[in-house]
Amino acid sequence: MATRRDVLASAACLAAAPWAAMAQEAYPARPVRMLVPYAPGGATDIVARMVGEEMRRVLGQPFMVENRPGAAGILAVETMARARPDGYTLMVGNVTTNAITPVLFQRRMSIDYEKEVVPVARLADLPAFLLATTTNFPARSLAEAIDYARRNPGRVNYCSSGVGSYQQFDAVMLGRREGLDMTHVPMPGGAGPTITELLNGNLHLCFLNVATAAGMVRDGRIRALAVASDARLPDFPDLPTMAELGYPGIGTVAWQALFAPAETPRQVLLTLHRAAHEALRAEPVREGFRRQGMRPMPETSLEQTRDWLRSELTLWRRTTEAAAIDLG
Incomplete structure (x- = not known):
């Protein structure tokens, strides 16, 4: 006749059985x-x-x-x-x-x-470009973009994927380095809306990963001013790194x-x-x-x-x- 202890032990074994089987099955099994x-x-x-x-x-x-x-x-x-x-x-x-x-x-x-x-x-x-719009924004280099932002305080909009993203930190550190007053525009909707706003000129500057922007940089719809990378990119050999332009430590991979x-x-x-x-x-x-x-x-x-x-x-x-x- 089974004792109460035997019944409890059997119940415990049954409860543990699925976990025991899972522990013994080869991973991954599903x-x-x-x-x-x-x-x-x-x-x-x-x-x-x-x-x-x-x-x-x-x-x-x-x-x-x-x-x-x-x-x-x-x-x-x-x-x-x-x-x-x-x-x-x-x-x-x-x-x-x-x-x-x-x-x-x-x-x-x-x-x-x-x-x-x-x-x-x-x-x-994944290296990142520092991008500039080509719509109503005259800067063709990082130095020209900084000069324009300095002469137009509060009128240059930079974007990020949201408050606290690496793009915001990079832009803030660049702005503080050069004493710039720029306006942060969070774009949590992702790369699609960001690209749209860069193309129409509502955004002026943005750090954005190479995978997202490379095609539009190649065809000239958006201008790359620099790349955040430890070396120049093989597909963009003429584009300088942030460090080459005098900004080591600014720009995130x-x-x-x-x-x-x-x-x-x-x-x-x-x-x-x-x-x-x-x-x-x-x-x-x-x-x-x-x-x-x-x-x-x-x-x-x-x-x-x-x-x-x-x-x-x-x-x-x-x-x-x-x-x-x-x-x-």
């Missing part, structure tokens, strides 16, 4: 969800889809992109962090959503970012990376890290990145990836304190 904190079509979405397709080839399961824009990336970050830590909910984020937002908007987040989120793999570095809930088993993280690393070596990804002006940036280990993110968070703590921008 499709993986990859959250993207922006609408489709932007650089982060492009990276997620290209890398996800190659990770599907490597691991044999679909990596399905789910776009979850909103709240400077907080919506996607918190959704991913609260998901079951089993490797089936990931996030592809960037410097704004996964380094600046956790520093700048820490009190608005309902999670402890550094304890509940872990980087899986650094994926890509907009990296992209893969993230997971912090309690995800190490073996699953290792599987994902290795698959991402292999995906970045695949010719379709390398060629796709090249066309978008991106550089694959695989880290050699999980530990190296974590050290890299810690250094980025430290950098942006210093940067946000120095800029002291008005968050509105």
